[in-house]
Amino acid sequence: MNYDVAIIGAGVTGAFIARELSRYDLKACLLEKEADVAMGTTKANSAIVHAGYDAKHGTLKSKLNVRGNQMMERISRELDVPFKKTGSLVLAFSEHDLATIKDLYENGLKNGVPGLRLLNAEEVIRLEPNVNPNILGALYAPSAGIVCPYELAIGAVENAVDNGVDLKLECEVRDIRCTGDIFELITGKGAIRSNYVVNASGLQADIISSMVQETEFSIRPRKGEYLLMDKTMGNMVNTVIFQPPTRMGKGILVTPTVDGNLLTGPTAEDVDDRDDVSTSPSGMRRIMEEAKKLVPNLGFRDVITSFAGLRAAPDTGDFVIEASRKVKGFINAAGIESPGLTAAPAIGEYVLELLKEQGLALKPKDNFNPIRKSIVHFRDLNDNDRNELIRKNPMYGSIVCRCETVTEGEIVDSIRRPAGAKNLDAVKRRTRAGMGRCQGGFCTPRVVDILSRELGIPPEEVTKKGLGSNILLGKRG
Amino acid sequence: MLKVDLAVIGGGPAGLAAALEARKNGIENILIIEREKELGGILQQCIHNGFGLHYFGEELTGPEYAERFVEQVKKEGIAYKTSTMVLDIRPDRTITAVNSTDGLIKISAACIILAMGCRERTRGTLNIPGDRPAGIFTAGTAQRFVNMEGYMPGKKVVILGSGDIGLIMARRLTLEGAEVKMVCELLPYSGGLTRNIVQCLEDYNIPLRLSHTVVKIHGKDRLKGVTVAKVDSNRQPIKGTEEYVECDTLLLSVGLIPENELSRGAGIQIDPVTSGPVVDERMATSVEGIFACGNVVHVHDLVDNVTMESITAGRNAAKYILSCKDTRSVGRSIKTVPGHGVRYIVPQRISDLENIEELKLFFRTNDVYRNALVVVHFGQKTLYSAKRQKLAPGEMETVKLKSEALAELVCDTSCDELKVDIEL
Ligand SMILES: Cc1cc2nc3c(=O)[nH]c(=O)nc-3n(C[C@H](O)[C@H](O)[C@H](O)COP(=O)(O)OP(=O)(O)OC[C@H]3O[C@@H](n4cnc5c(N)ncnc54)[C@H](O)[C@@H]3O)c2cc1C
Ligand SMILES: Cc1cc2nc3c(=O)[nH]c(=O)nc-3n(C[C@H](O)[C@H](O)[C@H](O)COP(=O)(O)OP(=O)(O)OC[C@H]3O[C@@H](n4cnc5c(N)ncnc54)[C@H](O)[C@@H]3O)c2cc1C
Numbered sequence: 001m002n003y004d005v006a007i008i009g010a011g012v013t014g015a016f017i018a019r020e021l022s023r024y025d026l027k028a029c030l031l032e033k034e035a036d037v038a039m040g041t042t043k044a045n046s047a048i049v050h051a052g053y054d055a056k057h058g059t060l061k062s063k064l065n066v067r068g069n070q071m072m073e074r075i076s077r078e079l080d081v082p083f084k085k086t087g088s089l090v091l092a093f094s095e096h097d098l099a100t101i102k103d104l105y106e107n108g109l110k111n112g113v114p115g116l117r118l119l120n121a122e123e124v125i126r127l128e129p130n131v132n133p134n135i136l137g138a139l140y141a142p143s144a145g146i147v148c149p150y151e152l153a154i155g156a157v158e159n160a161v162d163n164g165v166d167l168k169l170e171c172e173v174r175d176i177r178c179t180g181d182i183f184e185l186i187t188g189k190g191a192i193r194s195n196y197v198v199n200a201s202g203l204q205a206d207i208i209s210s211m212v213q214e215t216e217f218s219i220r221p222r223k224g225e226y227l228l229m230d231k232t233m234g235n236m237v238n239t240v241i242f243q244p245p246t247r248m249g250k251g252i253l254v255t256p257t258v259d260g261n262l263l264t265g266p267t268a269e270d271v272d273d274r275d276d277v278s279t280s281p282s283g284m285r286r287i288m289e290e291a292k293k294l295v296p297n298l299g300f301r302d303v304i305t306s307f308a309g310l311r312a313a314p315d316t317g318d319f320v321i322e323a324s325r326k327v328k329g330f331i332n333a334a335g336i337e338s339p340g341l342t343a344a345p346a347i348g349e350y351v352l353e354l355l356k357e358q359g360l361a362l363k364p365k366d367n368f369n370p371i372r373k374s375i376v377h378f379r380d381l382n383d384n385d386r387n388e389l390i391r392k393n394p395m396y397g398s399i400v401c402r403c404e405t406v407t408e409g410e411i412v413d414s415i416r417r418p419a420g421a422k423n424l425d426a427v428k429r430r431t432r433a434g435m436g437r438c439q440g441g442f443c444t445p446r447v448v449d450i451l452s453r454e455l456g457i458p459p460e461e462v463t464k465k466g467l468g469s470n471i472l473l474g475k476r477g
Numbered sequence: 478m479l480k481v482d483l484a485v486i487g488g489g490p491a492g493l494a495a496a497l498e499a500r501k502n503g504i505e506n507i508l509i510i511e512r513e514k515e516l517g518g519i520l521q522q523c524i525h526n527g528f529g530l531h532y533f534g535e536e537l538t539g540p541e542y543a544e545r546f547v548e549q550v551k552k553e554g555i556a557y558k559t560s561t562m563v564l565d566i567r568p569d570r571t572i573t574a575v576n577s578t579d580g581l582i583k584i585s586a587a588c589i590i591l592a593m594g595c596r597e598r599t600r601g602t603l604n605i606p607g608d609r610p611a612g613i614f615t616a617g618t619a620q621r622f623v624n625m626e627g628y629m630p631g632k633k634v635v636i637l638g639s640g641d642i643g644l645i646m647a648r649r650l651t652l653e654g655a656e657v658k659m660v661c662e663l664l665p666y667s668g669g670l671t672r673n674i675v676q677c678l679e680d681y682n683i684p685l686r687l688s689h690t691v692v693k694i695h696g697k698d699r700l701k702g703v704t705v706a707k708v709d710s711n712r713q714p715i716k717g718t719e720e721y722v723e724c725d726t727l728l729l730s731v732g733l734i735p736e737n738e739l740s741r742g743a744g745i746q747i748d749p750v751t752s753g754p755v756v757d758e759r760m761a762t763s764v765e766g767i768f769a770c771g772n773v774v775h776v777h778d779l780v781d782n783v784t785m786e787s788i789t790a791g792r793n794a795a796k797y798i799l800s801c802k803d804t805r806s807v808g809r810s811i812k813t814v815p816g817h818g819v820r821y822i823v824p825q826r827i828s829d830l831e832n833i834e835e836l837k838l839f840f841r842t843n844d845v846y847r848n849a850l851v852v853v854h855f856g857q858k859t860l861y862s863a864k865r866q867k868l869a870p871g872e873m874e875t876v877k878l879k880s881e882a883l884a885e886l887v888c889d890t891s892c893d894e895l896k897v898d899i900e901l
Contacts, residue, residue: 275697277608277609278693278694279606279607281692283606284606306606307609383581386575386580386581387580387581390575390581391580394577394578395577396577397575397576397577397578397580398560398576398577399512399562399575402512402562403738405564424611437596438596438597438599439599440599440618441596441597441615441618442596442618444614445621445622445625445626449626459626459628463611464610464611464698465698466698467698468698468699469610469611469698469699470611471611471612471630472622472628473629473630473632473725473726474628474629474632475627475629476623476627476628476629476653477653477654
């Protein structure tokens with residue numbers, strides 16, 4: 001099979017490029033080395049839809065951030081993924097901080113961020129009664145919000161697959177050959193031929209790019225650790241609370257999540273290993289200290305899990321989204337560090353323009369369907385709808401995850417739908433089964449059972465997150 | 478809306494014993510609701526011996542112990558719904574439950590007994606740094622895989638925490654051919670029963686490393702190993718004592734905590750130490766007409782005690798249903814206060830002094846004590862004092878107050894605190 005476009009990497013960047021392409025009459029594939037989409041940086045970040053005041057005016061980052069923010073409301077409706085426009089606050093504790101937020105305010109105005117306001121301490125406390133009373137003021141950005149990052153990517157991929165894109169999981173691109181006008185991608189699952197290639201491989205982007213050309217940028221992984229707190233802490237804050245930014249980045253923040261938990265982090269630490277998402281005692285301590293400066297009453301007894309993500313920090317300081325000047329038809333969507341999640345829908349549009357410039361013929365499909373329906377979440381329904389659902393499908397009456405009230409019906413749907421779940425973590429990201437207080441203690445055996453039944457494999461072959469991560473190591477006795 | 482006199486939430490040993498006792502005391506319209514396919518609770522996966530020594534005077538396996546109660550419930554014709562999850566309980570005693578055949582079920586109950594048991598603590602609450610591979614289980618989840626589903630969670634095992642389930646699983650996995658490398662316990666003493674340490678570890682030469690913990694998890698896909706280290710008296714890892722242990726499985730047996738979501742939802746006052754409802758000597762909670770018993774109140778190590786406590790709950794629930802007297806407005810009440818060396822006491826208060834016939838205090842100590850006195854003070858008076866050879870946090874202690882002592886509680890109205898102290 002010869003594809004028109006092959007996209008490498010099914011993170012949020014690749015997902016929106018794929019969805020954009022699926023509007024047109026062409027054959028595209030999305031190649032991902034992991035056993036599910038959104039397994040890279042997309043699954044572990046702050047989940048903020050940034051307003052766009054911090055990216056320096058004039059950069060590609062600033063443009064795509066503001067544009068992505070504007071698009072998010074519509075996108076979240078079309079893809080049926082949770083998005084809350086909470087607004088954000090950058091707190092100032094000193095005169096120096098006040099000057100910093102004033103600069104951010106002015107930069108934001110230039111970037112075209114709507115509704116920015118500098119607030120005095122009283123105004124801040126009125127908005128957020130639990131923040132440190134020692135503040136002097138804050139920058140308020142009403143257009144900031146929160147999303148569920150992996151659900152956003154999953155939604156976009158499901159929609160792309162529904163509209164004809166081929167998703168290939170556990171399909172690592174190991175080399176790329178250019179023969180004439182055609183690229184041949186050597187993958188773990190054989191060779192794939194394509195006229196155009198888009199590199200959206202996140203942390204690997206410089207390596208992939210070097211497969212076809214001399215590459216002028218390099219990616220440095222920078223780790224960010226987080227602590228996630230129980231839902232009982234979820235309403236400590238209503239908006240996203242930032243420290244004033246420093247050279248190292250935006251610092252530790254405190255934010256509600258769309259699911260009602262409280263998230264705090266990230267740290268910022270340069271690392272060498274592009275896969276190292278381990279957490280550390282020092283990181284955890286640092287988060288606790290810094291977060292308490294913002295919201296003094298945080299209770300860390302309520303931490304339910306910790307995790308870390310890697311920023312794909314480019315040495316250019318800006319997103320590297322451009323067509324190769326040397327090899328026709330090869331496009332990098334690289335160095336997508338924060339605010340890459342926010343910008344993703346805009347990056348999709350932007351890459352499409354680049355492909356067009358490179359000569360890709362774009363004929364709109366008449367049957368493109370922009371709508372993706374999310375899994376029905378039993379916990380969010382009223383009594384009538386719940387009963388209706390169970391009558392139609394009794395599996396919705398059987399609760400599998402007690403902490404998050406997830407039914408068997410939802411789990412089966414997550415497995416059967418396009419780009420469906422193939423392992424425990426994939427089910428978890430789609431349904432929240434195993435994400436609650438007991439962290440899967442109760443539902444793991446049950447979900448393993450359902451995966452085994454639905455995928456037609458023995459329970460020993462069910463994995464946590466793909467190849468080599470088997471949950472059970474054989475039969476008893 | 479389904480109307481019942483008594484709804485029992487949870488069909489484990491606590492719920493079953495409470496329902497049976499209520500029936501014995503004249504309550505006809507009872508409904509037990511259980512989310513598993515079978516009645517019996519956690520005991521169904523505890524296929525080892527060691528249940529019922531105190532209550533039945535013989536050693537039974539978990540399922541055998543449960544079966545005795547399940548049979549009686551069936552014989553008595555007490556109604557039950559299995560595969561049915563209770564989602565919500567309101568303070569006015571309306572219950573929402575769900576299953577596949579009935580859909581949503583709304584129940585209005587004159588009285589409720591909470592018997593939802595407990596759940597295991599997990600890694601997140603402990604925050605062990607490192608990777609997040611497959612191969613990390615709570616001991617109870619592993620137990621379910623092995624005993625109920627017939628699968629091995631792993632072959633080379635390290636167990637963190639010396640709670641009873643972990644100890645039992647050390648033996649179980651060894652018998653199934655796995656290599657259990659060690660049990661690490663953060664504290665300088667074990668959290669489990671002495672009999673389990675002897676029968677599950679020592680008999681199989683499995684080392685118990687006291688004052689040790691897991692400081693790092695290794696392995697991206699499946700667990701490859703853990704780093705363990707010794708801890709100091711502040712439970713902080715000591716630099717230089719780290720040791721890498723190769724393993725494919727880490728079991729967590731780091732404690733149990735009452736299932737308290739429904740209790741909280743019903744507006745019931747929760748004891749921050751036990752994480753279960755505050756109860757009085759009748760097992761009445763702070764909300765009228767709602768009683769609680771078993772692991773949902775505080776974590777027990779012996780099911781026999783669960784049964785006794787649940788009989789109390791069942792009898793008093795029956796009394797409440799027949800008399801319709803508010804469980805809260807009972808005049809004077811006395812608080813039980815954990816004194817020196819005591820972590821918590823259940824019941825937390827004594828409220829029906831007029832009708833009190835016997836009083837048993839369940840408590841746990843906060844450290845290991847040898848040849849110490851357990852003393853119960855009521856104001857200036859000593860109502861109980863007895864020597865115990867060994868007291869340990871892992872073993873629940875009981876004190877039974879005699880009728881003379883109870884008479885003091887009733888007569889001396891100047892005092893409202895009953896204190897338990899450990900004296901050396
Ligand atoms: C700590 C932290 C906090 C952040 N907070 C925010 C925030 O609040 N708001 C915001 O807007 N942004 C935030 N970001 C940025 C945002 O998360 C990223 O910009 C975004 O997720 C990048 O998505 P991506 O698709 O480019 O990369 P990824 O999600 O990493 O996707 C790349 C994919 O490519 C795959 N891949 C790699 N190599 C190959 C290969 N050879 N063959 C096949 N597949 C391959 C990977 O497996 C991966 O799935 C944050 C980032 C971090 C790390
Ligand atoms: C793994 C393990 C090993 C043990 N080993 C021993 C031993 O060797 N010897 C000994 O004497 N004791 C032992 N014990 C202690 C003793 O067995 C328990 O204390 C006892 O089973 C507790 O009974 P329970 O009814 O309170 O809780 P459980 O047995 O846990 O029963 C609670 C029931 O409520 C149900 N439930 C919970 N929430 C809901 C809801 N929302 N809707 C419907 N149903 C619900 C649960 O499914 C469960 O069946 C052990 C305990 C455990 C956990």
